[in-house]
């Protein structure tokens with residue numbers, strides 16, 4: 187994580203990296219970590235004939251935040267959705283390559299997709315609480331995944347999940363009110379509480395703050411950092427400052443390729459690739 191409000195790129199990227207997105211050994215090394223939670227190898231994604239993600243290799247580290255940045259349409263959401271098989275819901279989408287979660291192939295035909303999505307939860311750009319009570323927004327997932335057998339267990343987990351996102355004190359007296367009656371920032375925290383209530387290993391967040399005001403954004407950013415104690419987190423963001431504030435590693439995407447990944451501080455101050463530098467300095471995107 188990098189405690190800064192603005193970044194100052196400017197070091198000349200390594201001129202030996204000539205080919206855009208070309209695999210070089212240093213780049214591959216930077217994509218891998220010791221003892222990862224998830225491993226992605228040679229991942230390609232197609233929407234019918236359109237090749238949306240090219241040969242992507244990346245490890246997701248345990249108890250860290252990795253941020254995906256890059257211009258609109260470069261494939262950040264597409265790749266994110268590969269990590270919990272959300273792309274399965276798009277008919278024309280085809281994913282190839284290997285993605286494992288603690289060594290288990292999440293695309294194995296024998297694996298239960300519902301359990302993959304429990305273990306790799308997702309939070310979307312627009313808060314999307316169920317049109318149910320605050321309580322049921324969380325209790326529902328516990329019931330369908332069979333994670334709580336008694337009413338008392340459900341109550342306990344609802345409270346713990348809401349406490350973990352800092353929402354308990356704000357809502358404990360109105361748990362029967364609709365989740366949609368909360369403010370945008372509260373709704374997003376409710377959605378995060380829902381995702382973590384089922385005890386995931388990884389939480390994917392696709393621009394989780396883009397519909398929120400700066401105060402609600404600050405609360406969510408702080409929460410994301412706290413959650414790394416228990417989970418691995420992947421965040422897509424259009425805010426470079428946000429990536430710098432909350433992530434341990436940053437991956438830069440461009441035209442369906444992951445151009446560069448590394449420690450956030452390094453990417454922001456000394457990118458290896460010219461395209462990364464151009465994006466960080468606002469020359470495109």
Ligand SMILES: Nc1ncnc2c1ncn2[C@@H]1O[C@H](COP(=O)(O)OP(=O)(O)OP(=O)(O)O)[C@@H](O)[C@H]1O
Pocket residue numbers: 233236238256257258259260261262263264265276278
């Ligand atoms: N359901 C789909 N059907 C066909 N093509 C798609 C679909 N979803 C995405 N694409 C295409 O795949 C490419 C990558 O899109 P994606 O949504 O992953 O980009 P992104 O980096 O998340 O962009 P943004 O920052 O705007 O959210 C784009 O060219 C997009 O048009």
Ligand SMILES: [Mg+2]
Pocket residue numbers: 262263264392422
């Ligand atoms: Mg997107």
